[in-house]
Amino acid sequence: MCAHSSGAMGFPLRLLAREVYDRVVAIKGEKQVALITGEERIEPPNARYFLCTAEAMPKTQGGPNGELAFVALDEAQLAANRERGHIFTDHLLHTRGREETMLLGAATLEPLVRTLLPGAEIVERPRFSTLTHIGPRKLSRLPPRSAIVAFSAEQVYAVAEMLRRFRGGSAVVMGALSPETRNRQVELFQSGEVDYIVATDAIGMGLNLDINHVAFASLRKFDGVRQRRLFPAEMAQIAGRAGRHQRDGTFGTLSGTGGTRDKGIEPAEFSEEEIYAIEEHRFAPLTHLLWRDSQPRFDTLGTLIADLERNPHEPELRAMPETIDLAVLKRLADDAIGRDVKGPAQIRRFWEVCSLPDFRQQGAETHSRFVARLWQDLRDGYLGADYAAARIAELDNMQGDIHTLQGRIAAIRSWAYICQRPDWVLARDEMAARARAVEAKLSDALHGRLTERFVNRRTALLMKSLGQDASILPVTLAEDGNLLVEDESIGTVTGFRFTVDPSADHTDRKMLLAAGEKALPRILGERARTLAAGTMDELVLEKGAIRWLGQTLASIEFGGGAARPVLTPARELAILNDPDKGALIEALERWLTAKLEPIAPLAKMEQATRDAGAGSEARALLLTLIAGHGYVSREKAGLQHLPKEMRPFLRRLGVTFGALDIFAPALLKPAPRQLLKAGGLDRRPLQPAMIPVIAGEGKLPSGxxxxxxQFVRIDVAEKILKAAHEVRAKSGKKRFAIDPSLAISTGLTADSFKRLLGAAGFRIHPAKQLGEGQFGPPRPDGWEWRPSRKKEQRQQPQAPREGNAFAELAKLVR
Structure with missing residues (x-):
């Protein structure tokens, strides 16, 4: 084709068209080459070379300069295929190049070509390599670089599961996969990552692989009508994947799968005649091709259906069996939606919609409903870009298992086909690009699911390289925490904790753990040195422990007080050697000292308790404040025992003697309260921002x-009470008015303000309400300070009953 000035080639598969398109682009450049398939169109304005699927290949070839010089049809023997044969037959009979037309196909097509095209020149290309039958082989005896062929998804999955367990896995190729997924799976095999590929008969066309042996898991398939044995030509098409160019190949059957009979895998064996036909490439010639009128009339739906079902006049041609597009047309023609389709233009458009491929493979009934919904939107115009974008977005979901992703790929292929039609969708280029992008993402996700399910790279690696000695493998730590052996994850390292991959089986688990533990002292030692020498910004203090990357490095004990916390290293650090462990612990201690700076007032109080000049009463109060983490109520402080001359000493330590509480204001800020909670010192509820007033729900928060x-912060309450006492002192009266504006500005309600003053000994005298007819501002409430005069009395012990052994001793109590 590239030797001509222009040309086109039709292929049976989209991936073949894409493969040849890439090769022609490398020769002629992107501006000269077009790719036209049902789901993708790349059409430069001045393209001279066209690579197409057979269905998308125009019947009469034309380019910018008239007819094309060269036309080729690949796999022309598919003209006898009961699903697509009429497409290939039509091209074989009518599509021509100006200078040359080439039909590429099996030798079984030769007699029909000589009859239908008497002037055709027949050129044979013999196979360079030979195929040899080697009989049945068990799965465990299959040679490397083998392909196992099955004829249902259940068969494929059953064989792939066995290969995963015993041989490290396999690639999977089925017709239901998207071309992108199929190519990714083929690359998995071609790269040598796996030595086996399990496929349906889709492997027999369009895939050139480095296969040495083809094993048939079965020799029977469902052809859309019935379950039948493969024809020898079909067997040869598949077996011919073994060997390449001048390298010979072998074929045979799969044996020893007795436990999988219930999964559809039955023992199979070739007959002597079939072996001879495959090895010698001698097959019965085709006796007829399938045909359907490619230019039907569009006068009425009845006329269209009659033309599509019309029998051909040539004896070498047979009428095409009912295909999915014709079945959909007949169903909808009998429906209410079909009775409204009238006029040649509308009937032609209706037939184009019915010709939408059934990518979902769900049958005429289900597909016709989808086509009917599509026709409702297309009959009078275009699909809106918003509508198409919404349908595509619904499928942009990478979650789900293999079956779910296959269903989404089939659905997005339908929309890719719809969106590449310029007469169907507005903003065609954008919508088609979106559909292809979603298909690519879904294909990647499906490839990942297939690989995850049917490939155990680690098992393959252990079988090839590990043996029984775990120390010979290079172990490295990736940035994401994965511990790798030759790029295969054997577990994860979070912080300093190594976790073996939970998906590993018992045998692999022991070997992976041995390989990991051998290298961990070196790897984790490097991590410890790096952490100790850095800023340690990623460390957090949480629930009484120092944590890094979600893992505990050391727990904190405050047995010696907040000034002298003690670190207890986590057991994960035991794997470190002593120098690395010591350097890390020393760095953690420095970090903790700096971290505890906000609670320095608490540490200062602890030091004061050891001051001989403090006095026992002051030390007792300090210990109470320390136990309360910075505050204690006056009732529990024991102030009646504290000499007044000791108060200045305590005030110098930052202690405030309030109306209701004794507290250290510096410890009521957000930072120290959060730190006390994180360090495990204060277990009470925490209000992280320490706002002045909060709703009084649940347990009383710390501070x-x-x-x-409502709940009011202790130092804010003291500020309000101090202002009230200043008003009382300034008024010099028994009753006085207190302005509530200060309390209200902090967020206290009027009721909460009264309750707070009441707790501090203030008694309210509500003001009289203005009488009827009186105007002006309301009178302020009157307040009076009447603190409780009750003195704490020590509870007297209960006197022993008479006759008790301690009755006489009780008399001695003063």
Whole structure:
């Protein structure tokens, strides 16, 4: 083709058209080459070379300069195929190049070509390599670089599962896969990552693989009508994948699968006649081709159906069996939707919609419903870009198992076909690009699911390289925490904890653990040194422990007080050698010292308790404050025992003597409260922002006191109470008015304000309401300070009953 000034080639598969398109682009350049398939169109304005699927190949070839010089049809023997034969027959009979037309196909087509095209020149190309039958082989005895052929998804999955368990896995190729997924699976085999490929008969066309042996798991298939034995030509088409160019190949059957009979795998064997036919390439010639009128009339739907079912006049041609597009047309023609289709233009458009390929493979009934819905949108115009984009977006979901992803790929292929039609969709280029992008993503996801299910790279690696000695493999740690052996993950390292891959079986688990533990002291030692020398910004203090990357490095014990926390290394650090472990612990201690700076007032109080001049009463109060993590109520502080001359000493330590509480204001800020909670010192509920007033729901948070239906921060409450006492002192009266504006500005309600003052000894005298007819601002409430005068009395012990052994001793109690 490239030797001519222009040309076109029709292929049976989209992936073949794409493969040859890439080769021609490398020779002629992108601007000269077009790719036209049912789901993709790349059409440069001045293209001279066209690579097409047979269905997308125009009947009369024409380019920018008139007819094309060269036309070729690949796999022309498919003209006898009961699903697509009429397409190939039509091209074989009518599609011609100006200078040369080439039909590429099996030798079985030769007699029909001589009859239908008497002037055709027949040129044979013999196979360079030979095929040899080697009989049945068990799965465990299959040579490397083998393909196992089955004829249903159940057969394919059953064989692939066995290969995964015993040989490390296989690639999988089925007709239901998208071309992109099929290519990715083929690359898995071609690259040598796996030595086996399990496929349906889709492997027999369009795939050139480095296969040495083809094993048939079965010799029977369902052809759309019935379950039948493969024809010798079909067997040869598949077996011919073995060997390539001048390298010989072998074929045979798969044996020893008795446990899989219930999965559809039955023992199979070739007959002597079939072996002879395959090895010698001698097959019965085709006796007829399948035909359907390629230019039917569009006067009425009845006329169209009659023309499509018309019998050919040539004896070498047979009428095409009912295909899915004709079945859909006949169903919808009898429906209400078909009765409204009238006029040649509308009937032609209706037939084009019915010709939408059934990518879902769900049958005429289901497919006709999809076509009917599509026709409702297309009969009077175009599909809107928003509608098409919404349908594509619904399929842009990479979740699900193999079957689910296959269904989405089939659905997006339908929309890719729809969106590449310029007379169907507005913004065709954009919508087609979106559909192809989603198909590519789904294909990648499906390839990943297939590989995940049917390929155990680690098993293959262990079988090839590991043996019984785990120390001979190079172990490296990836940036994402995966511990790798020759790029295969054997587990993950989070922080300093190694976790073997949970998907590994018991035998592999022991070997992976041995390989990992051999290298971990070196790898984790490097990590410890890097962490100790860095800023340690990723460390967090949480629930009484220092954590890094979600893992505990050391727990914290405050047995010696907040000033002297003790670190206990996590057991994961035991794998480190002593120098690396010591350097890391020393760095953690420095980090913790800096981290605890916000609670320095608490540490200062602890040091004061060891001051001999503090006095026992002051030390007792300090210990109470430390136990309360910075505050204690006056009732529990024991102030009646504290000499007044000791208060200045405590105030210098940052202690405030409030109306209701004794507290250290510096410890009521957000940072120290959060730190006390994270360090495990304060287990009470925490309000992280330490806002002045919060709703009084649930348990009392640390650093707050109740005020009616609200909680108020202790230092804020003291500020409000201090202002109230200043008003009392300034008024010099028994009753006085207190301005609530300060309390309200903090967020306290009027009721909570009254409750807070009441707790501090203030008694309210509500103001009288204005009488009827009186106007002006309301009178302020009156307040009076009447603190409780009750003195704490020590509870007297209960006197022993008479006759008790301690009755006499009780008399001695003063």
């Amino acid at each position: 707050y006191r109740p005020a009616g239906k």
